[in-house]
Amino acid sequence: MGGTKPLAVVTGASSGIGATFARTLAARGYDLALVARRQDRLQQLADELSGKFHINVTTLKADLTDEANLQAVENLLAGAANLELLVNNAGFGSLGRFAETPIESQDAMHRLHVLATMRLTHAALRNLTARDTGAIINVASVAAYVPRPGSTSYYATKAWMNCFTECIYLELKSSGSRVHIQSLCPGFTYTEFHDVLGVKRDFISGGWWMPAEDVVNASLQALGKNQLFVVPGWRYKLLVGLIRLMPRGVVHFALTRGPASLRRERQRR
Numbered sequence: 618m619g620g621t622k623p624l625a626v627v628t629g630a631s632s633g634i635g636a637t638f639a640r641t642l643a644a645r646g647y648d649l650a651l652v653a654r655r656q657d658r659l660q661q662l663a664d665e666l667s668g669k670f671h672i673n674v675t676t677l678k679a680d681l682t683d684e685a686n687l688q689a690v691e692n693l694l695a696g697a698a699n700l701e702l703l704v705n706n707a708g709f710g711s712l713g714r715f716a717e718t719p720i721e722s723q724d725a726m727h728r729l730h731v732l733a734t735m736r737l738t739h740a741a742l743r744n745l746t747a748r749d750t751g752a753i754i755n756v757a758s759v760a761a762y763v764p765r766p767g768s769t770s771y772y773a774t775k776a777w778m779n780c781f782t783e784c785i786y787l788e789l790k791s792s793g794s795r796v797h798i799q800s801l802c803p804g805f806t807y808t809e810f811h812d813v814l815g816v817k818r819d820f821i822s823g824g825w826w827m828p829a830e831d832v833v834n835a836s837l838q839a840l841g842k843n844q845l846f847v848v849p850g851w852r853y854k855l856l857v858g859l860i861r862l863m864p865r866g867v868v869h870f871a872l873t874r875g876p877a878s879l880r881r882e883r884q885r886r
């Protein structure tokens with residue numbers, strides 16, 4: 618695939634944060650390759666954005682937990698002469714204690730958040746570093762900063778994402794590369810994430826919910842400054858700052874004996 622405009626590849630572009638990245642990048646003049654399982658949604662978005670912004674938008678129906686599908690996206694990233702940005706955004710949540718939850722969904726989450734992110738980052742990075750240009754955004758979560766019982770694989774895979782991204786950031790910095798990499802760590806964001814999870818949004822007050830547009834704008838603004846970790850919203854910046862300062866024992870106490878955890882336990886019984 619070649620073209621005159623820079624190309625952005627966005628995974629999980631059929632809804633939420635990924636679709637918002639696609640809309641924002643289209644308005645900034647990027648050509649797009651949109652990846653997700655729901656082809657009808659991708660095509661609808663592609664038609665809308667190519668018509669409105671006169672850009673090239675291709676769609677790739679792919680389940681990134683599937684080896685052959687993953688390889689197809691790797692090939693796209695490796696062969697795109699105008700690749701400028703990869704957004705590893707596809708993801709989903711989980712609920713339930715680790716041993717009580719079917720292994721299949723835990724396995725799929727690790728394939729998607731860890732293996733797909735690792736493989737697609739590798740394919741994109743080889744292309745970008747060879748041309749010494751471009752960037753990768755890995756969409757993690759504020760969940761990366763704290764362990765939480767009842768959602769083990771989600772918190773663990775997002776923490777992995779932060780560490781993975783930080784290591785590559787250091788490799789790029791120490792080699793003097795102009796390629797940027799970012800770990801985007803949103804808090805609660807209005808998307809389909811909690812609908813897929815089957816959770817109503819009223820478990821936490823409205824002030825904690827952010828529009829996907831604010832998350833994406835914070836990410837793209839920080840990308841120009843080569844900021845490694847991006848936590849959108851002042852509440853979450855404060856929360857992450859406090860969590861990092863607290864002794865781990867205090868965090869563990871709050872998560873196992875605090876009012877929220879006791880309420881959760883009561884609901885389980």
Ligand SMILES: NC(=O)c1ccc[n+]([C@@H]2O[C@H](COP(=O)([O-])OP(=O)(O)OC[C@H]3O[C@@H](n4cnc5c(N)ncnc54)[C@H](OP(=O)(O)O)[C@@H]3O)[C@@H](O)[C@H]2O)c1
Nearest residue numbers: 629631632633634654655681707708758805806808809810
């Ligand atoms: N919303 C929040 O509160 C929040 C907070 C922190 C972090 N995040 C992170 O933000 C990212 C985007 O989530 P979102 O909030 O925008 O949720 P969303 O609206 O549910 O979007 C998730 C996207 O991931 C795609 N996806 C899921 N499984 C996939 C698979 N196996 N292969 C390919 N694509 C797959 C979905 O598309 P298809 O179903 O069409 O495949 C969809 O486009 C996730 O990584 C999530 O962990 C969200």
